[in-house]
Amino acid sequence: MREFAIDTAMTTSKKAVSSTPGIRVGPSTIHGLGAFATRDMPAGTFLGFYEGRRYNAEQIAAKTWDDQLTYLFTLSDGMTIDGGKGGNATRHLNHCCDPNCEAVEEYDDAGRLLLRFQTLVAVEAGDELFIDYSLTADDGSAPSDYPCHCGSPNCRGSMLAPPEEPLQ
Template identity: 45%
Template structure:
């Protein structure tokens, strides 16, 4: 796959945060929810596809692009067959980010630019 190429659509039920969050609490350790700019989410745990298994990296080889109520994953770099696909989760956390929350979302990607967290830059600076 060449840089810029669309790889996969992130599929799942388009819903509100509240019902999706309730489902996530029962599946501790996994987050299959992708936020949309209008406040709704795509819940990959309901009717999702393999895109829900994309892992986080601080130096990702893919990016997510929102088009309407859909999310598409595009290559940021050339990707060879067998390469693992990574996106920067850029998680947004409401309220104060405690040490417990930081520990829950610690990153071990090993990139030279690793920020040690799956939490997005803006949330980290607050």
């Protein structure tokens, strides 16, 4: 379900895409294209900001999204970034239930919310980079609608966020 067209941004894009020197894009070990470390990096290394066209909640609701579009990242302020439009290599990080990278929100000087990708643990050159998507399905989709095949010992079997702990 995460099918990617070959990334032609390098040759056809007229807009400058910010460089992400820590990331190389190539065939994933799990699915489609993936992101790989170009060098050894300690935990907490900055990889890049998630970029792309921004939409507010109303614009997102009014738009019909192709199910194949999985480059959408919704921020805590309700804005959604479509990394499929003007995004950089950070959009190629696949999901893993035991990720080696994370996405962290931070504000820029203008007060705009950004999504920073960074390593969660030390990685070696050539390692595939993953984050935990923890998707939320507001349409009542079952976890099995978003199956995960990451193969980690802690695999939840789904890319959806784990269910909330029931209140005692």
